[in-house]
Amino acid sequence: MFYNHSMSSPAHSSEESDILQPLTPSQREAVKHIEGSLLILAGPGSGKTRVITHRIAYMLNQGVSAHHILALTFTNKAADEMKLRLERLAPRQSVWVGTFHRFCAKLLRQHADLVGLQENYTIYDSQDSRRALKQSLDDANIDFTHTSIDSIASAISWAKNELMTPDEYRPRPGSVMGGIVDRVYPEYQRHLQRSNAVDFDDLLLYVAVMLKENDELRRILDERYQYVMVDEYQDTNAAQYTIARVLSHDNPNLAVAGDPDQSIYGWRGANLNNILDFEHDFPKVQVVRLEQNYRSTPNILRVADHLIAYNVKRKEKSLFTDRPEGEPVKLVAYPTSKDEADGIVAYIAEQVESGRRNLRDFAIFYRINALSRAVEAALRVFNIPYQIVKGLEFYQRKEIKDILAYLHLVNNPACDVALRRIINTPPRKIGKKTIERLNDHALRYGLTLLDAAREVDLIEAMSKPAKSALKKFVEIYDELRESAIAPLADVMRDVLDKTGYHNWLMYSDAPEDQDRLANIEELLTGAEEFDEQYNGDGGLEEFLEQTSLVSDTDDWEADTDRVTLMTLHAAKGLEFPVVFIMAVEQGLLPHERSSEDAEQEEEERRLLFVGITRAEEELQLSYSRYRTFRGRRRDAIPSPFLMELPREQMHIVECERSFEDNAWDDDWSDEPDVKFSSDEQIEQVELTTVPFDDWEVDQPFQQRFPAHVFRCGVSVEHPVYGGGSIIELRGSARNRSVVVRFFNDGIERTFRLSHAPLIPIASAE
DNA sequence: ATTCGCAAAGTTTTT
DNA sequence: CTTTGCGAAT
Numbered sequence: 125m126f127y128n129h130s131m132s133s134p135a136h137s138s139e140e141s142d143i144l145q146p147l148t149p150s151q152r153e154a155v156k157h158i159e160g161s162l163l164i165l166a167g168p169g170s171g172k173t174r175v176i177t178h179r180i181a182y183m184l185n186q187g188v189s190a191h192h193i194l195a196l197t198f199t200n201k202a203a204d205e206m207k208l209r210l211e212r213l214a215p216r217q218s219v220w221v222g223t224f225h226r227f228c229a230k231l232l233r234q235h236a237d238l239v240g241l242q243e244n245y246t247i248y249d250s251q252d253s254r255r256a257l258k259q260s261l262d263d264a265n266i267d268f269t270h271t272s273i274d275s276i277a278s279a280i281s282w283a284k285n286e287l288m289t290p291d292e293y294r295p296r297p298g299s300v301m302g303g304i305v306d307r308v309y310p311e312y313q314r315h316l317q318r319s320n321a322v323d324f325d326d327l328l329l330y331v332a333v334m335l336k337e338n339d340e341l342r343r344i345l346d347e348r349y350q351y352v353m354v355d356e357y358q359d360t361n362a363a364q365y366t367i368a369r370v371l372s373h374d375n376p377n378l379a380v381a382g383d384p385d386q387s388i389y390g391w392r393g394a395n396l397n398n399i400l401d402f403e404h405d406f407p408k409v410q411v412v413r414l415e416q417n418y419r420s421t422p423n424i425l426r427v428a429d430h431l432i433a434y435n436v437k438r439k440e441k442s443l444f445t446d447r448p449e450g451e452p453v454k455l456v457a458y459p460t461s462k463d464e465a466d467g468i469v470a471y472i473a474e475q476v477e478s479g480r481r482n483l484r485d486f487a488i489f490y491r492i493n494a495l496s497r498a499v500e501a502a503l504r505v506f507n508i509p510y511q512i513v514k515g516l517e518f519y520q521r522k523e524i525k526d527i528l529a530y531l532h533l534v535n536n537p538a539c540d541v542a543l544r545r546i547i548n549t550p551p552r553k554i555g556k557k558t559i560e561r562l563n564d565h566a567l568r569y570g571l572t573l574l575d576a577a578r579e580v581d582l583i584e585a586m587s588k589p590a591k592s593a594l595k596k597f598v599e600i601y602d603e604l605r606e607s608a609i610a611p612l613a614d615v616m617r618d619v620l621d622k623t624g625y626h627n628w629l630m631y632s633d634a635p636e637d638q639d640r641l642a643n644i645e646e647l648l649t650g651a652e653e654f655d656e657q658y659n660g661d662g663g664l665e666e667f668l669e670q671t672s673l674v675s676d677t678d679d680w681e682a683d684t685d686r687v688t689l690m691t692l693h694a695a696k697g698l699e700f701p702v703v704f705i706m707a708v709e710q711g712l713l714p715h716e717r718s719s720e721d722a723e724q725e726e727e728e729r730r731l732l733f734v735g736i737t738r739a740e741e742e743l744q745l746s747y748s749r750y751r752t753f754r755g756r757r758r759d760a761i762p763s764p765f766l767m768e769l770p771r772e773q774m775h776i777v778e779c780e781r782s783f784e785d786n787a788w789d790d791d792w793s794d795e796p797d798v799k800f801s802s803d804e805q806i807e808q809v810e811l812t813t814v815p816f817d818d819w820e821v822d823q824p825f826q827q828r829f830p831a832h833v834f835r836c837g838v839s840v841e842h843p844v845y846g847g848g849s850i851i852e853l854r855g856s857a858r859n860r861s862v863v864v865r866f867f868n869d870g871i872e873r874t875f876r877l878s879h880a881p882l883i884p885i886a887s888a889e
Numbered sequence: 890a891t892t893c894g895c896a897a898a899g900t901t902t903t904t
Numbered sequence: 905c906t907t908t909g910c911g912a913a914t
Contacts, residue, residue: 198903198904199903199904200904223904224904225904226904249904250903250904272899274899324903324904325904327904328904388902389902389903389904391901391902391903392902392903392904491901491902492900492901492902493900493901493902494900494901494905494906497905548890551890551891553890553891554890555890555891556890557890558890672904673904674904691901691902692902693901693902693903694902694903712901715901715902717901718901718902731902752905753905754899754900754905754906755905755906756905890914891913891914892912892913892914893911893912893913893914894910894911894912894913895909895910895911895912896908896909896910896911897907897908897909897910898906898907898908898909899906899907899908900905900906900907
């Protein structure tokens with residue numbers, strides 16, 4: 125045995141046979157390779173996550189201490205999945221599994237002083253950092269009329285991902301953007317330091333720099349994390365690469381898993397070369413290829429394979445499967461984008477109504493979020509429940525950000541972005557001019573805005589009413605701060621109460637403010653759950669860190685019976701029996717902004733590849749001839765990628781328009797024919813909507829009730845199903861939906877509040 | 890100081 | 905089309 129058992133493991137993991145038995149030979153090879161570098165090239169659906177979790181279990185079984193294992197992922201979703209599976213294989217083992225960002229955040233808390241921060245630092249989300257950046261530009265009097273905050277922000281982000289600190293940054297000579305970044309980057313970084321704050325990129329950058337410059341710390345952590353594993357290695361950027369690398373120097377047991385063909389985050393600094401060059405970068409690399417696919421039919425795999433073969437930058441890989449042939453992949457041309465949405469939804473409705481499939485079997489993917497609208501509308505017409513995976517829905521809402529800003533400020537008094545956000549929310553007669561004067565003072569004496577407010581009497585330019593308003597604010601703040609160690613939910617209630625925020629919304633006559641209250645209620649519920657989890661033991665900092673690092677892809681519930689809508693990016697790592705990929709059109713996929721260079725085009729191709737390989741049994745790609753986008757109708761051109769598919773093996777469908785309701789004023793007889801080749805068999809199909817008797821509901825009334833009346837226990841009336849009672853609330857704002865159990869049949873049904881014909885009857889209270 | 894309204898802009902993907 | 909931001913009026 126290679127391992128000493130000085131750290132005996134407290135819990136029992138599975139027997140070795142349980143761990144290895146369910147694996148194929150190549151999977152087993154990967155699992156059993158523990159010492160030294162390991163590269164797992166894992167094709168889609170090849171059981172990568174299974175290999176990683178079984179490998180951890182195997183290590184534990186062999187006597188490696190859980191304490192010495194570190195598993196890094198990119199998304200919370202992936203981390204959660206891994207934890208879940210590991211818990212099953214090796215219960216109650218404290219292996220550290222989590223995202224790079226979370227890992228770095230933790231590390232940075234412990235060693236904040238090494239990079240000039242305090243341990244209670246705040247993590248700015250992209251909106252916060254955008255504000256900080258704008259402030260920096262203003263403070264430094266930098267003119268940026270010829271470019272946008274966005275592009276400056278991404279230039280800085282790029283520099284950080286390349287591990288360039290402000291003094292290492294060298295602009296390209298003659299570049300306007302370079303010049304601006306050169307000036308504002310140091311200012312922005314000073315701003316963050318002053319605020320005791322970091323942005324997302326800093327989490328990685330600081331840790332990478334810290335480990336590079338402090339060899340003692342590096343050695344300690346290298347020793348601590350002897351077995352580092354990185355999932356989705358093809359998506360690592362320079363900072364992540366460095367972190368993984370320096371932690372595997374003295375204990376060179378780095379194991380990475382990934383698939384170059386699924387690298388889709390190049391725009392975020394991911395460097396495909398990290399995985400392509402892994403064998404050269406690390407000593408004695410064992411390479412294991414997982415090429416057998418357990419997910420998709422041969423028909424689907426062939427399409428994927430054909431497409432990805434057009435990429436140059438890759439490692440050849442042959443995918444195979446022993447699954448049955450299955451249905452041919454469909455490629456459908458629709459007349460308009462509305463027909464496309466209707467056609468997809470009608471098919472789903474028919475399949476579900478005939479009992480062949482459940483709603484949860486279906487997923488619809490698109491390149492950009494904006495494309496979801498058309499499908500959503502169609503789904504609503506059919507009254508089909510769906511869930512849409514959209515980044516940051518909940519935590520982006522104004523009221524949520526406001527409350528969190530108060531908490532951030534309580535946790536970190538230096539957090540200027542938070543202060544600016546809430547100093548006059550609710551209104552306290554502290555206007556632009558006042559804040560400007562405050563800022564001037566703060567800049568002059570190097571103070572935080574809060575400290576500047578504390579000495580407001582010293583600011584001569586400040587008017588008397590402004591002074592007293594500021595003093596009042598500081599008073600409120602100090603009060604909040606006193607109770608900061610209470611359970612989180614109490615702190616939050618304190619904020620709502622003492623700042624007047626709750627009453628402000630409560631007595632507001634704007635109707636949407638009632639919805640806001642409901643959202644805040646939901647946040648409070650979250651806080652209570654958090655308290656339960658941590659036994660009410662403080663943890664404000666922990667809570668804030670968690671909320672800063674979520675990206676609501678995690679919100680996606682696999683177990684509810686609904687159609688799933690998401691972007692192709694969000695789809696990575698998931699699988700569905702039936703997949704639709706819509707709007708496979710020139711300009712959208714590949715996206716027009718990726719058309720500049722070949723590398724970007726390859727990434728777009730990989731994106732489609734990822735989408736295709738999510739499908740288990742059925743796959744449909746589609747495009748339409750006219751697409752209504754940005755408010756008007758435009759011609760659409762099929763994506764060139766469609767020419768790269770094995771069309772002779774596919775089912776090509778040409779849909780004729782069959783809706784006569786909306787105006788069709790264009791004369792499109794002279795439109796160019798977009799057929800691909802003459803020898804193709806093109807099936808002409810009539811597009812029909814399937815009447816959905818049971819579900820389709822007349823909505824003669826559009827009576828809207830304020831969202832907050834729909835609460836658990838409230839009785840409601842539905843025109844078709846009759847009376848029922850609300851047993852669960854889900855989602856927020858537009859996605860707010862209720863689960864109703866009906867009295868007649870006892871069946872639970874889910875409705876979106878925004879369009880469901882539900883009438884509240886009486887409260888059970 | 891606040892609020893309202895209009896104009897403009899800008900629309901990729903996300904930790 | 906939607907959202908954001910800015911400038912004017914109250």
